[in-house]
Amino acid sequence: MVDTEAGPLRPGDAGGPGDSRSEAPRLRLRPVRREDLDTLERWWESPEVQSRFNWFGYPPPGWLRRRFEENGMLGEEGGNLLVELADGTLVGDVSYHAVKHGPGGGSVAYNVGITLLPEHRYRGLGAEAQRLLAEYLFANTRVERVEAGTDVENVAEQRALEKAGFTREGVLRRAQFRDGAFHDMALYSRLRGE
Numbered sequence: 113m114v115d116t117e118a119g120p121l122r123p124g125d126a127g128g129p130g131d132s133r134s135e136a137p138r139l140r141l142r143p144v145r146r147e148d149l150d151t152l153e154r155w156w157e158s159p160e161v162q163s164r165f166n167w168f169g170y171p172p173p174g175w176l177r178r179r180f181e182e183n184g185m186l187g188e189e190g191g192n193l194l195v196e197l198a199d200g201t202l203v204g205d206v207s208y209h210a211v212k213h214g215p216g217g218g219s220v221a222y223n224v225g226i227t228l229l230p231e232h233r234y235r236g237l238g239a240e241a242q243r244l245l246a247e248y249l250f251a252n253t254r255v256e257r258v259e260a261g262t263d264v265e266n267v268a269e270q271r272a273l274e275k276a277g278f279t280r281e282g283v284l285r286r287a288q289f290r291d292g293a294f295h296d297m298a299l300y301s302r303l304r305g306e
Contacts, residue, residue: 139237141193141206141244144185148194151202152176155227165266166227168290193248195228195241203237204228206245211259221257221301222249226269234268239275246276246302256304261287261297273300 144152153176155161162168179185185192190209196202208222224245226238246258260278262269274280278300286294 137198137240139195139197139203139240139244141195141241141248144180144192144194144205146180148202149177149180152192152205155205155229161229162227163230164291165263165269166225188253193245195226195237202229203232204241206241208245208249208258220255221259222253222255224249224258224260226272236272236275238269238272242272242278243276246278250304257301258303259299259301261299263288263290264296264298266298270298270300276302277306278302279306 156171156176159167183191188210190207192205192207194202195204195206204227207225210220211223213219213221224242226242226245228238228241242260249255249258258278259281260273261284262273264283270280279302281299281301284297284299287297288295
């Protein structure tokens, strides 16, 4: 379980920015706070913010606030962290959810995702945020595998995952329903120690 009272991850924190780099981090991940909920609702209800690759329709009313009240949007089954620049500017969020590849707790992996605000895309922030999320999950959970899927047409996200240390494993044919049709997904993973 992730500590929701810990505040922003700082350089040098296990799994935090700067954990494996000597340069000052451009961004950091932090837990969602109550005062962030209005902003997150606006983001998650905006097809422009979510992009054509991440828009699945409007969330049910009150869904986000119920999740926050339940566990601060951080838990063993899934969670969200905000992505912010070093100066505190919010630029998006990352998420993870548990996927089971067999019975028992030893077959659980986390599938991760990201949404960046349109004005912060194509700057390398997606790769950095997803690298930080994978490091955070490896440092704070016993998971051995972190995976991500993206539309086969989303070349920018595929490059970001590769820069974040993920390896392409293959294509999941017609695995995701979005925008009235099924789409093929490129599957990526990163293993503990990679």
